[in-house]
Amino acid sequence: xxxxxxxxxxxxxxxxxxxxxxxxxxxxxxxxxxxxxxxxxxxxxxxxxxxxxxxxxxxxxxxxxxxxxxxxxxxxxxxxxxxxxxxxxxxxxxxxxxxxxxxxxxxxxxxxxxxxxxxxxxxxxxxxxxxxxxxxxxxxxxx
Numbered sequence: 001x002x003x004x005x006x007x008x009x010x011x012x013x014x015x016x017x018x019x020x021x022x023x024x025x026x027x028x029x030x031x032x033x034x035x036x037x038x039x040x041x042x043x044x045x046x047x048x049x050x051x052x053x054x055x056x057x058x059x060x061x062x063x064x065x066x067x068x069x070x071x072x073x074x075x076x077x078x079x080x081x082x083x084x085x086x087x088x089x090x091x092x093x094x095x096x097x098x099x100x101x102x103x104x105x106x107x108x109x110x111x112x113x114x115x116x117x118x119x120x121x122x123x124x125x126x127x128x129x130x131x132x133x134x135x136x137x138x139x140x141x142x143x
Contacts (some may be wrong), residue, residue, distance in 0.1 A: 046120030053087050053117040054125055061129055073115045075131045082115075089116050093128070 007015075060081060064074050082088050092110040093102050102114075112130040119125070 009133060021102075043123065045122055047125075049087070050117040050119035050123065050125050053139055054115065054127055057082065057088060057115050057129075058127065072131060075110070075129060076127060078115075087117060089118070090114065091116075 057078070061074065061078055064077055068074070068077070078093075079090050082090055091114050092103070093104070093112055093114045095102060095111050112128045114126060114128055115124045116124050
């Protein structure tokens with residue numbers, strides 16, 4: 001019969017055996033991935049917490065700039081507020097104009113304050129706070 005349609009029994013058996021072999025190889029690999037699937041969830045939670053910590057620092061920074069009578073002291077205020085905080089680290093930085101590199105600074109000789117929030121899983125987020133506003137006569141800062 002030259003016009004027959006469908007598969008023969010032999011073709012179906014071979015297809016089923018091949019699918020079974022592929023599944024037998026795929027399931028062990030997938031099983032190890034399923035046991036590791038909680039790590040990405042934990043990392044996501046850690047990253048969200050780090051971003052939340054940075055947002056809290058930025059909120060405090062903007063609030064101080066807009067309401068305090070001495071905006072020139074905002075970096076010193078931020079350094080003292082977050083000193084000893086376990087989730088947020090602050091470091092004074094100075095930029096070397098010749099090499100265009102960041103170098104260590106002190107509270108009296110600085111270009112800014114680098115804020116770093118570390119998340120579980122080795123991720124970290126950083127932002128740079130500067131002391132550009134030094135008088136209360138400027139318009140409020142909005143972000």
